[in-house]
Amino acid sequence: AQTVTQSQPEMSVQEAETVTLSCTYDTSESDYYLFWYKQPPSRQMILVIRQEAYKQQNATENRFSVNFQKAAKSFSLKISDSQLGDAAMYFCAYRSATGTASKLTFGTGTRLQVTL
Amino acid sequence: EAGVVQSPRYKIIEKKQPVAFWCNPISGHNTLYWYLQNLGQGPELLIRYENEEAVDDSQLPKDRFSAERLKGVDSTLKIQPAELGDSAVYLCASSLVSSGGVEASYNEQFFGPGTRLTVL
Numbered sequence: 001a002q003t004v005t006q007s008q009p010e011m012s013v014q015e016a017e018t019v020t021l022s023c024t025y026d027t028s029e030s031d032y033y034l035f036w037y038k039q040p041p042s043r044q045m046i047l048v049i050r051q052e053a054y055k056q057q058n059a060t061e062n063r064f065s066v067n068f069q070k071a072a073k074s075f076s077l078k079i080s081d082s083q084l085g086d087a088a089m090y091f092c093a094y095r096s097a098t099g100t101a102s103k104l105t106f107g108t109g110t111r112l113q114v115t116l
Numbered sequence: 117e118a119g120v121v122q123s124p125r126y127k128i129i130e131k132k133q134p135v136a137f138w139c140n141p142i143s144g145h146n147t148l149y150w151y152l153q154n155l156g157q158g159p160e161l162l163i164r165y166e167n168e169e170a171v172d173d174s175q176l177p178k179d180r181f182s183a184e185r186l187k188g189v190d191s192t193l194k195i196q197p198a199e200l201g202d203s204a205v206y207l208c209a210s211s212l213v214s215s216g217g218v219e220a221s222y223n224e225q226f227f228g229p230g231t232r233l234t235v236l
Contacts, residue, residue: 103164106158
């Protein structure tokens, strides 16, 4: 079974600064997808960024980018120019790309605080 | 385009009472998921539907939990009777899965706002 580990329960960053959230995962599969979701206090999970395991190039979405290290099974999220609206819980998630297994496996989350 | 709709947003009940949650997925999405999110944890899948068929219910505690998705559109998740440990957030998500059951990465799962259940 796949597992996702987020070892940082809480992180804090000053507005306009850069912060990196860590995620490691364990799988025996070679083809899969990785995601970062944001969950604000409203509880609605919002997709921030996704990465296909077969792509070597790291995904980027505006101020959000990932550092995907497939051999190390590491998938960190970098938030540049942090804004107050970035404050939320961030979840790393894994999904197999084979068969009908479209279940998302989530980590335990990292709470990001953004300070002035 | 309307997102995934869930109701109620909050529910407080006493233990041993029944409770039901409702979810309406994004129009056209054939796959619907119910996730359980305990406090301080990430969501965990309870059940996944493809159209009307429950294709993955291995994590659903069938002694007290039941779900249905009649007509392959909206869905109801029920707990009867509720226990103290059922206090959590129940999230619904939907996506479009192509034939063969493979979900492309760009056909992401869209989540609703969840129902926060408190069992006293």
